Amino acid sequence: MPAHHTARRPRLEPVSRQGSGGLRTAAVAGALVALLAPALTACGSGTASAGSGATLKWTSSYFPAHWDPVVSGSGAQFRELALTYASLTRTDETGKAVPDLAKSWEYNKKGDEITFHLRAGLKFSDGEPVNAAAVKAAIERAQKQKNSALFGDLTSIKSVDAKGLDAVLHLTQVDYQIPQLLGERVLQIASPKAAANPTKLDQNPVGAGPFVVTQLVPGTKAVLKKNPDYWDAKNIHIDNVELTSAPDASTVVSGLRTGVYNFADLAPSQAAAAKKAGLDVFSQPGFNANNISLNINKAPFDNDKVVDAVRYAINRQEFVDKLTFGYGSVTNQPFPKGYVAYDPKSANDYPYDPAKSKKLLAEAGYQAGDIKLNLVIPAEDPQAELVQSQLAKVGITVTIKIDKNWATPFFAKDLTFSLYGTTGRDSALQTLTAHFGPNGPLNLSTPYEPAGFEAAVAKVRATPLDSPDYAKVLQAATRAGLQSKALVFTYSAPNLIAKSRSISDLPKNPAHIDWTGVTISGGN
Numbered sequence: 001m002p003a004h005h006t007a008r009r010p011r012l013e014p015v016s017r018q019g020s021g022g023l024r025t026a027a028v029a030g031a032l033v034a035l036l037a038p039a040l041t042a043c044g045s046g047t048a049s050a051g052s053g054a055t056l057k058w059t060s061s062y063f064p065a066h067w068d069p070v071v072s073g074s075g076a077q078f079r080e081l082a083l084t085y086a087s088l089t090r091t092d093e094t095g096k097a098v099p100d101l102a103k104s105w106e107y108n109k110k111g112d113e114i115t116f117h118l119r120a121g122l123k124f125s126d127g128e129p130v131n132a133a134a135v136k137a138a139i140e141r142a143q144k145q146k147n148s149a150l151f152g153d154l155t156s157i158k159s160v161d162a163k164g165l166d167a168v169l170h171l172t173q174v175d176y177q178i179p180q181l182l183g184e185r186v187l188q189i190a191s192p193k194a195a196a197n198p199t200k201l202d203q204n205p206v207g208a209g210p211f212v213v214t215q216l217v218p219g220t221k222a223v224l225k226k227n228p229d230y231w232d233a234k235n236i237h238i239d240n241v242e243l244t245s246a247p248d249a250s251t252v253v254s255g256l257r258t259g260v261y262n263f264a265d266l267a268p269s270q271a272a273a274a275k276k277a278g279l280d281v282f283s284q285p286g287f288n289a290n291n292i293s294l295n296i297n298k299a300p301f302d303n304d305k306v307v308d309a310v311r312y313a314i315n316r317q318e319f320v321d322k323l324t325f326g327y328g329s330v331t332n333q334p335f336p337k338g339y340v341a342y343d344p345k346s347a348n349d350y351p352y353d354p355a356k357s358k359k360l361l362a363e364a365g366y367q368a369g370d371i372k373l374n375l376v377i378p379a380e381d382p383q384a385e386l387v388q389s390q391l392a393k394v395g396i397t398v399t400i401k402i403d404k405n406w407a408t409p410f411f412a413k414d415l416t417f418s419l420y421g422t423t424g425r426d427s428a429l430q431t432l433t434a435h436f437g438p439n440g441p442l443n444l445s446t447p448y449e450p451a452g453f454e455a456a457v458a459k460v461r462a463t464p465l466d467s468p469d470y471a472k473v474l475q476a477a478t479r480a481g482l483q484s485k486a487l488v489f490t491y492s493a494p495n496l497i498a499k500s501r502s503i504s505d506l507p508k509n510p511a512h513i514d515w516t517g518v519t520i521s522g523g524n
Contacts, residue, residue, distance in 0.1 A: 053239025054520035056503070058263040059252060063245035065219065067205040068198055069188035070142045073149030076423050078185050079513045083224055083241060084125075085188035085207030086231070088116050088135065088167075089179050091426050095340065095510045096465070097179035101130060101189065101208065101231070102167075111174040111462065118165040119231050124191035125212045132162035137192040139169075145198060152441060153186045153430060156461075175461040180427040184512060210236045210515060220245055237519045253277055253498070262500035262520070268325040274498040283327060284495040286511040287424025287431065289334045290319070292387060292488040293444040298416045300371050305364035307485040311350035312357040313394045319386055319491040328493035333478060334422060334435050336492035339510075340471050341428035343478040350488075357394040368395030373417045375399070378406035383419055383490070413446045423511060428474055429460050436481035445486035456480040 064080050066072040072081055088105075089097040102116040122130035139160050142150040156175040161168040169178065181187075194206035205213050210233070211224035224241040227233065246252055249267040256264055257277045266274060266281065274281045292314070300306045316330035332349060335342045361371070373391075375398050377384050388398040398417075409415050420442055425431045435442045437457070438449040456477035463473045495511065502521045507514040 054237060055240040055242060056238050056263055056515075056520065057242045057244075057261045059244045059246040059255060059261040060265055061246040061249070061267075062265065063219065063243065066202050067213075067216070068195075068202040069190060070138075070145050070148045070150055070195075070198070071202060078188065080222075080243060081188055081205070082184045082209060082513070083211045083243070083515075084205045084209045084213050084227075085184075085190065086209045087182065087184045087188050089183045090514070091180075091183055091509050091512055093508050093510075095426070097183060097426070100183070101135075105179060107176065107464075111176055111464075112171045114169050114171070114178050116167045116169070118167065120165060122208055122231055123229055124194070124206055124208045125227060125229070126191050126194055126206045128191045128193045130189070130208050131165055132160075132167035134189060134192050135167040136160040136162040137195065138187060138189045141195055141198075142187065147198075150186055152434075152439075153181065153425075156181075173458075173461060176464045177427045177429050177461060180465065181425070181430060183426045185426055186430075211238075211241055232516060235516045237517070238515060253279070256498055256500065259500075262503060264498050266496040266498040268323070268327050268493065268496060271325060271327065271496055271498075278501070279498045280501050280503070281496065281498050282505075284497055284506075284511070284513070285336075285508060286493075286495045287335060287339065287428075288421065288495070288511075289331055289336065289424070289492045290383065290419070290421040290490050291334070291435075292490065293410075293415075293418045293420050293442070294486055294488065295413065295416045296445045296448055296485050297413075300364075300366070300373075301416065301485070303364050304485065305360045306366070306371070308350070309357040309360040309364070309394065310391065310396075311488050312353040312360065313391055313396070314350075314387075314488055314490060315352045315390055316490050317352070318390070319383065322386065323382055324491065324493045327496060328491050330490075331492040332489045333482060334424070334431050334487075334489060335428070335478070336494075339428070341431070341474050341478050343475040343482070345475070346479050346482050349482065354394050361395060366395075369397060371395070372397045372399070374401045376401045376403050376406060376409070376415050376418050378402070378404060381419060387419070410444070411441060413444055415444060418444065426511075429457065429477065432460075432477055432481050433457060435487060436484045443484070443486050445484075448484075448486060450480060450483035450485075452483070453477070453480045 060080055062076040064072055064077040069081055069085055086101050088100060088102040090100040092098045101118055103119045105114055105116045107114050118131060124130060139157060142148050143154050156171050156173060157169050158172045159170045190201055191206040194201045203216055203218055210227055210230045212227045213222055213224050215223040222243040226236055226239050230236060249270055252264045253270050253273045255261045256279055271281050294301045294307060296302055320328045320330055329337055333342055375384055375387060379402060384400045388400060391398050410418055434440045436449060436453055437443060438447040459473050460477045463470050504519045506518055507516060
């Protein structure tokens, strides 16, 4: 199923107002948690230990539908799965790959083979050893399991040899991106014994991460305790985690204020209310970017002038002003400004110019009102209304169509006009190929790719991450990708988090939530 390749689409909250019913809603939420308690005990695999020690009470709008990392994929919910799964690498505050289960790695001279050296003495929460055989099993399962959401990310890996604690990856091509790629998003490693039954693993996760799941109510709540066997357990100061699925965005602040939660991802529309309530609101850098997807294999986008007319008709600043409440920024790329892959030379391509847009449409033979488009999206989205109003100003009529089964035609490349948002990848090159490559899952115009993109991608793969030329080569690939006529990027927004001030500051690792060194004062 084509949808397997994709990062999950970020949840975009419509503008909402804080009403006088906030406290009442929080009380209802608290009562719901109380009502669920007996069910948690009945459904859980163990006894919750959340009655003592430092407890993180995290409510998330990305509560995992799947706890098998192969099925869950590399979308936003990887942050929650990282509570219980560890990976070969993880990223630091600069976004670079650093050791996790692997203590080190090295390439051969040619760059088509990489060996990861695992830490000694580690085990999964079921007692199975963490070794190269587990890494081999994880990669092969991600490549071959029928419902894998990750196989499209692992095409550079031809085979894996397991030699004790050394996992040797033989590559299909020279590719120095592998340490970046095989982090938390793409290769969270499960116990091979547990993964032998993927259906069971999907709701009974067994990893080697900082916490162990003791209870799980699918889609609703997970209870976890600290994993004493985690390789960096000495720097994990949280004893228990209660992870719940977030209610409506407008009730999250009330829940934080009354102590139902002490940590939550936050809609931009709620940030001001959270600050007013005395909560700590911080902006976590990320790789998020939103776009308008066009299919150039279908009319009217098979006409280059119509594509360019749409590009010039888009007022990116309006997206930022109306949707991000001051937290976002305009971008015409799949990256935010300041990120290593962001290409400054392309920053001013296709600026907002409705007069030029109208001129291009006329040159293409279209009068105002001639072009009528269906914008197909999976759910109500304020972005769609902005696209509709902005294109109306240049004479293009847009009708918004909601299709709950949207993913099927989108990833089958059957749609003509749609919206998408990405949370990116730790490997910037993977983000580029997903959007602009001929088989890219986010390229609605498959098999089309812009001229020169393939060569630019190959050059990035052949450039070591520590090369002084890496940033220049990567930005050149971004520039080549942006020649694509299949996507019009609009804006980027960080990940907003609200927390009780009893929780210390978190490391600002881009797009990740890292609990290393984090403390919660006052226990519960």
